[in-house]
Amino acid sequence: MHKxxxxxxxxxxxxxxxxxxxxxxxxxxxxxxxENQGVITLSFTHATKxxxxxxxxxxxxxxxxxPNMRLTMDCKRERSPLILELYLDDKLLTKTVLxxxxxxxxxxxxxxxxxxxxxxxxxxxxxxxxxxxxEGVTYKHEQSVNIKxxxxxxxxxxxxxxxxxxx
Amino acid sequence: MNPIKYAYLAVESWxxxxxxxxxxxxxxxxxxxxxxxxxxxxxxLYLFIFFDTSLSGAYASVEAITYEQxxxxxxxxxxxxxxxDAAVITIILHMFREYALGRYNGVRWFSWISxxxxxxLVITLGITGYWLVWDELGLYVAMLxxxxxxxxxxxxxxxxxxxxxxxxxxxxxxxxxxxxxxGQPLFLVxxxxxxxxxxxxxxxxxxxxxxxxxxxxxxxxxxxAPAVSHKAADASQVAAVLNIDWxxxxxxxxxxxxxxxxxxxxxxxxxxxxxxxxxxxxxxxGPAAEVHLDHCNGCEQCAEDCPFDAISVQARTDGAKFExxxxxxxxxxxxxxxxxxxxxxxxxxxxxxEILVTGIDMPNKPINxxxxxxxxxxxxxxxxxxxxxxxxxxxxxxxxxxxxxxHVVSLFCIGMMPSTLVEYALAHGADGVFIxxxxxxxxxxxxxxxxxxxxxxxxxxxxxxxxxxxxxIKVFRAAATDSKQxxxxxxxxxxxxxxxxxxxxxxxxxxxxx
Numbered sequence: 001m002h003k004x005x006x007x008x009x010x011x012x013x014x015x016x017x018x019x020x021x022x023x024x025x026x027x028x029x030x031x032x033x034x035e036n037q038g039v040i041t042l043s044f045t046h047a048t049k050x051x052x053x054x055x056x057x058x059x060x061x062x063x064x065x066x067p068n069m070r071l072t073m074d075c076k077r078e079r080s081p082l083i084l085e086l087y088l089d090d091k092l093l094t095k096t097v098l099x100x101x102x103x104x105x106x107x108x109x110x111x112x113x114x115x116x117x118x119x120x121x122x123x124x125x126x127x128x129x130x131x132x133x134x135e136g137v138t139y140k141h142e143q144s145v146n147i148k149x150x151x152x153x154x155x156x157x158x159x160x161x162x163x164x165x166x167x
Numbered sequence: 168m169n170p171i172k173y174a175y176l177a178v179e180s181w182x183x184x185x186x187x188x189x190x191x192x193x194x195x196x197x198x199x200x201x202x203x204x205x206x207x208x209x210x211x212l213y214l215f216i217f218f219d220t221s222l223s224g225a226y227a228s229v230e231a232i233t234y235e236q237x238x239x240x241x242x243x244x245x246x247x248x249x250x251x252d253a254a255v256i257t258i259i260l261h262m263f264r265e266y267a268l269g270r271y272n273g274v275r276w277f278s279w280i281s282x283x284x285x286x287x288l289v290i291t292l293g294i295t296g297y298w299l300v301w302d303e304l305g306l307y308v309a310m311l312x313x314x315x316x317x318x319x320x321x322x323x324x325x326x327x328x329x330x331x332x333x334x335x336x337x338x339x340x341x342x343x344x345x346x347x348x349x350g351q352p353l354f355l356v357x358x359x360x361x362x363x364x365x366x367x368x369x370x371x372x373x374x375x376x377x378x379x380x381x382x383x384x385x386x387x388x389x390x391x392a393p394a395v396s397h398k399a400a401d402a403s404q405v406a407a408v409l410n411i412d413w414x415x416x417x418x419x420x421x422x423x424x425x426x427x428x429x430x431x432x433x434x435x436x437x438x439x440x441x442x443x444x445x446x447x448x449x450x451x452x453g454p455a456a457e458v459h460l461d462h463c464n465g466c467e468q469c470a471e472d473c474p475f476d477a478i479s480v481q482a483r484t485d486g487a488k489f490e491x492x493x494x495x496x497x498x499x500x501x502x503x504x505x506x507x508x509x510x511x512x513x514x515x516x517x518x519x520x521e522i523l524v525t526g527i528d529m530p531n532k533p534i535n536x537x538x539x540x541x542x543x544x545x546x547x548x549x550x551x552x553x554x555x556x557x558x559x560x561x562x563x564x565x566x567x568x569x570x571x572x573x574h575v576v577s578l579f580c581i582g583m584m585p586s587t588l589v590e591y592a593l594a595h596g597a598d599g600v601f602i603x604x605x606x607x608x609x610x611x612x613x614x615x616x617x618x619x620x621x622x623x624x625x626x627x628x629x630x631x632x633x634x635x636x637x638x639x640i641k642v643f644r645a646a647a648t649d650s651k652q653x654x655x656x657x658x659x660x661x662x663x664x665x666x667x668x669x670x671x672x673x674x675x676x677x678x679x680x681x
Contacts, residue, residue, distance in 0.1 A: 012185075024412070043331045
C-alpha cells in the first residue's frame with residue numbers, strides 16, 4: 001500500500017479514537033435536575049432517647065454487685081428508632097424509620113436523603129419521633145419556603161437549637 | 168469459529184493495513200495503557216506543583232493552571248484528563264481482545280482476574296481526580312461517592328453530611344488529595360505488578376511509532392478541546408446539568424434510579440461476573456510439559472523461552488554431570504509446547520531408529536510422534552512437489568489445505584517446531600516446508616512467532632542451520648480471516664518449488680547430455 005495512504009489511514013484511526021475520547025469525556029450531558037427543580041436534603045445525626053427508662057437498683061440488688069460496680073441507676077444502652085415524615089404542601093415526600101447504629105444499638109442515627117422538588121413557594125412540614133416511650137410527635141417544624149431552581153434546601157436537626165433547622 | 172473472534176480478527180486486519188503488525192494498536196492495548204499512564208503521571212506531577220490542596224484554594228488553583236499559564240498549564244491539564252480517558256478505553260479493549268481471542272482462561276486466569284480490580288482501581292483514581300477540581304462536578308462526585316460509602320454496613324456515621332451546608336471538611340479534602348497523589352497510584356503500580364507477575368518478557372512500553380502517534384493525537388485533542396471546569400462548587404446549590412466523564416463516572420447516574428445499596432450490588436455483580444469468566448466454562452487444557460532428565464543437559468533454553476514463566480532452573484537431582492536441570496510448574500504451564508522447540512534434544516536426526524525422546528516434551532504430542540508424522544507424510548505424498556506444512560492449531564483450520572502433495576503437521580504453537588525438524592523434512596524427501604501460524608505480532612502463546620524468526624535468523628538457540636535450503640522454506644502467517652491469502656501464498660510456493668525441481672532436473676540432465 002502506498003505510504004501516503006497508510007499514513008492517511010493512521011490519521012483517520014487516531015482522529016476516530018480521539019473523537020471517542022473527547023465525546024464521552026463530557027457527553028452526553030447528564031441532567032441531574034429538570035428545569036425549575038431544586039433539592040431538599042435531610043441531613044443530620046441525632047442520638048435518640050433511650051429505649052427503656054433508667055431504673056433505680058434496690059439495696060439488695062446493689063449488695064449483689066462488686067463494690068466498684070455499685071451504680072445506683074441501671075440504664076439499658078439501646079436507643080429508640082427514629083421515625084420521620086416530611087410533607088411538602090401537605091403531600092408526603094418521605095417517611096423514614098431509622099434504627100440506631102452500633103452492635104448494641106446504642107449509637108445515634110444518621111439521616112441523609114435528597115429529594116428533588118419543583119422550585120417555588122411551598123409549605124414545608126416535618127415531624128419526628130425519637131422516643132419509643134412517647135406516642136406521636138417529639139419534634140415538629142412547619143415553615144413556608146421559597147425554593148429556587150438548583151437550590152439545595154438543607155434540613156438539619158439540632159437539639160440545642162430547638163429541633164429542626166432549615167438552611 | 169466463534170463469530171466474535173472472527174469479527175475481531177477482521178477488524179485487526181484492517182488496522183494491520185494502516186499500522187502494520189508492529190504498530191497495530193489492537194495488538195498493543197496493554198502497552199498503550201501503560202503509555203497513557205506515563206502521560207498521566209508526568210502531567211499529574213506538573214499539575215501537582217501548582218495545585219492548592221486546600222478546599223478553599225483548589226478550584227482557584229485549577230482555574231489558574233487552565234487560564235493563566237497561557238497554553239502550557241491548560242495543555243497539561245487536558246493531557247492529564249484525555250490520557251486518563253484513553254487509558255480506560257485501552258484497558259477495556261485489552262480485556263475485550265483477550266476475551267474475544269480466548270486468551271483469558273486456562274492458565275491465563277490469573278492475569279484476567281488480577282486485571283479486573285486493576286480496572287476498578289483506575290476508575291477510583293479518576294473519581295478522586297474529578298473530586299479534587301472542586302467544581303460542581305467535584306461536589307457531585309463527592310456527594311454521590313459518600314452516599315455509596317454510607318450504604319456500606321461497616322462505615323459508621325454519615326460521610327455524605329460532610330458535603331452539605333457549611334460543614335464541608337477541609338481535612339477530608341486533603342485526604343482525597345493524598346489518596347489521588349500517593350495512595351491510589353501506589354496501589355495501582357502494585358496491582359499492575361501482580362497483573363503481569365505470571366508472564367515472562369512483559370512489554371510495558373508501547374512501540375515507538377505508536378507512542379509518538381498517540382501522543383500527537385492527544386496533544387492535538389488537548390489544543391482543540393481543552394479540558395475545563397464547571398462552576399466552583401457551592402454546597403447550597405445543585406447543578407442541573409453536568410458534563411460528566413462517562414469513562415469514570417458512569418455509575419453515578421444509576422443512583423437516580425437505584426439506591427446506593429442496589430448500585431453496589433450491581434457493580435459488585437458485574438465485577439463478580441467478570442472475575443468468574445475464566446471458568447464459564449473452565450478451559451480444557453492439555454497436560455503440562457514433562458521433563459526427561461536423562462535427555463536434558465540443563466542448558467536452560469526452555470526456561471529462557473517459556474512465555475508463562477512455568478519453567479524454573481534448579482540444581483541437578485539425578486546425579487548427572489550437569490550443573491542444572493529444569494522443572495515445570497504444571498499450574499503455570501499453558502501446554503504451548505514452545506519448550507519442545509527450544510530443546511536441543513528435540514533434534515529429529517537423533518535416535519533415528521529408536522523412539523525419539525527429548526529433554527522436555529508434551530505428553531499429548533511427543534516429538535517422536537511428530538517425527539513419525541513427517542516420515543509417514545513424506546512417504547505417502549505424491550508428485551514432485553511434496554510440501555510439508557507446519558502450522559499452529561490456534562491460527563486457523565488447516566484441513567482444507569490437505570492435498571495429494573500437501574500434508575499439514577498441526578502443532579500447539581509454531582514455537583513448538585524445532586528448527587531441525589524443517590531441515591529433517593527437507594533431508595528426508597520433502598520438496599518444501601511451508602510454515603504458518605498466528606499473524607505476526609499476535610501469537611496465541613505470545614512468543615512462538617518471535618522465537619521461530621530468531622531461530623531461523625540464527626539469533627536464538629537452537630538455530631536453523633545454514634545447510635538448510637532456505638529457498639525451499641517459506642514462512643507466511645495468517646489468522647482465520649486470512650485463508651484466501653494463505654491459499655494464494657501456498658499456491659505461489661508450490662509453483663516456486665515446482666520451478667526449482669524442474670530447474671534442478673534440467674541442471675542434472677545438462678551434464679548428462681554434455
